[in-house]
Amino acid sequence: MKKNNLNFFIAVLTIFILCFAFLSGCSAKEEQIKIWVGSEARDFYEKKMDEWVARYNAANDKPFAYTVAVESVDTGSAAAKFLDDMDAGADIFTIAHDNLGRLIAGASSIGPVTDQNLLRQIQNDNPSIFYDVIKGTVSGTEYTFGIPYRSQALVLYYNKDHLTVDDVKTWEGVWAKARSLGKQSVSINGDDGYNNSFIVLATRASDNTPIADLYIDKVLTNCNFNSDLAVATMQWGQRFFTDTSPDGRVYYGARKASDSGWEVELATEASLSMIGGAWNFNAARAALGSKLGIATLPHFTLTAADVAGTNTAAGTEMKSGTFADTVMFVMKKYAQGDKKAEYVQQILTYLSGKDVQEQAFNEINNLPAYKNARTEFAGIRADSLEGLVARVQLEMFDSGRAQPFGANTRMNNWYYSQGAPAIVLDILTNARDTSGSPMYDTTAKIRDGMAVIETIWRTGRRPE
Numbered sequence: 001m002k003k004n005n006l007n008f009f010i011a012v013l014t015i016f017i018l019c020f021a022f023l024s025g026c027s028a029k030e031e032q033i034k035i036w037v038g039s040e041a042r043d044f045y046e047k048k049m050d051e052w053v054a055r056y057n058a059a060n061d062k063p064f065a066y067t068v069a070v071e072s073v074d075t076g077s078a079a080a081k082f083l084d085d086m087d088a089g090a091d092i093f094t095i096a097h098d099n100l101g102r103l104i105a106g107a108s109s110i111g112p113v114t115d116q117n118l119l120r121q122i123q124n125d126n127p128s129i130f131y132d133v134i135k136g137t138v139s140g141t142e143y144t145f146g147i148p149y150r151s152q153a154l155v156l157y158y159n160k161d162h163l164t165v166d167d168v169k170t171w172e173g174v175w176a177k178a179r180s181l182g183k184q185s186v187s188i189n190g191d192d193g194y195n196n197s198f199i200v201l202a203t204r205a206s207d208n209t210p211i212a213d214l215y216i217d218k219v220l221t222n223c224n225f226n227s228d229l230a231v232a233t234m235q236w237g238q239r240f241f242t243d244t245s246p247d248g249r250v251y252y253g254a255r256k257a258s259d260s261g262w263e264v265e266l267a268t269e270a271s272l273s274m275i276g277g278a279w280n281f282n283a284a285r286a287a288l289g290s291k292l293g294i295a296t297l298p299h300f301t302l303t304a305a306d307v308a309g310t311n312t313a314a315g316t317e318m319k320s321g322t323f324a325d326t327v328m329f330v331m332k333k334y335a336q337g338d339k340k341a342e343y344v345q346q347i348l349t350y351l352s353g354k355d356v357q358e359q360a361f362n363e364i365n366n367l368p369a370y371k372n373a374r375t376e377f378a379g380i381r382a383d384s385l386e387g388l389v390a391r392v393q394l395e396m397f398d399s400g401r402a403q404p405f406g407a408n409t410r411m412n413n414w415y416y417s418q419g420a421p422a423i424v425l426d427i428l429t430n431a432r433d434t435s436g437s438p439m440y441d442t443t444a445k446i447r448d449g450m451a452v453i454e455t456i457w458r459t460g461r462r463p464e
Helices: 002-030 039-059 075-084 097-104 116-125 171-181 228-242 262-267 278-291 339-351 354-364 385-396 409-416 420-429 443-459
Strands: 032-037 067-072 092-096 135-138 141-144 147-152 155-159 186-188 273-276 292-295 299-301 317-319 325-332
Touching (some): 032 039, 032 075, 039 067, 039 339, 075 097, 097 135, 097 325, 097 409, 116 147, 116 339, 147 354, 186 262, 228 420, 228 443, 278 385, 292 385, 409 420, 409 443
Parallel strands (some): 032 067, 032 092
Antiparallel strands (some): 092 325, 147 325, 155 273, 155 292
């Protein structure tokens, strides 16, 4: 009996220890606030959270009830990683705003902002073009899900040895200099619908009328790419992309992305400029060194040849376009009344505030989302390349638009992945069919090709 009692006691003790360890593990998990940011930003935001917790502890009788873990997760993959295991996912994580649709589909996998201080800060501190793309509708009600804290836009990196500040104000100025030197005007970073979007997203300079309507009012079918202004602009684009030397070896205007890559084309001075984002800045500086110039994407003017077959007036001035986007924080969905949601939103108010945004620009070169950063942040006003690339990106916001793809996952897929960017490139380059005949050598053919693009944007497939 004694042996049996001892065995029984050992068994009960073992179960008790295992249960205690299990419950302790659960408690530790519940007492942690996990934050995901890009690897380049992890150390900065870890430092900011250490400061926030220290201030909280100094101002309160009890220390902050949660440990804070800041982890490195790529911005492009954070949404997918969170959806793979939402229980283990971060309380706060970074996404590009066009990923919002997949996170709020159905019943929504993330939580809306409810803290009134944070909602006021979002409304007061951000440019108006962000207001719609940070919101989503769930079960018939619209909520704010995104908290902007970074932004990005495409700019022109150019060779100052060959192009002046006046040259880069217009594509015609760049183009003329390229022809005189026997060089290429501009390298395109990629043939996709983002990197090769400066023509599709162009606007009329006089009134900012866009040539392409994309998912207006977040409606899948609200797209248009067949107006006379759009056709004339694409005809200008075709002229720009197909102007070559007599032997066909040099593209005086633009060309599709090459096998050698834009870095080589800039470094060897085969090309005078390239269109890229802040993520290309270090590579552009490495390619050009002290010759690096940075400017907004140039204007261009439609000629009589460009407006042929349309009712658009020759001499119409156009502005190159860009997606002007926010990178934003989102948060895990909590049960109603969960105290953790209150603390998470206090942290989000702090991390997305203009003071931390300014520090993030100064320390890790994050372009702020704060609408007055151009005038208020000393680092952006500074006479430095980092300040210049920030100022130019923010200037592009004046004629840019936020990607309208966060409301519905199909929008992103249909715009980027169902063949529309390839048709855009075929029109611009006047691609040839299998028999060698040009496919888009008349206004009618260009208009037909643009109608196909519009149908893909609206339905996700080519017309029957």
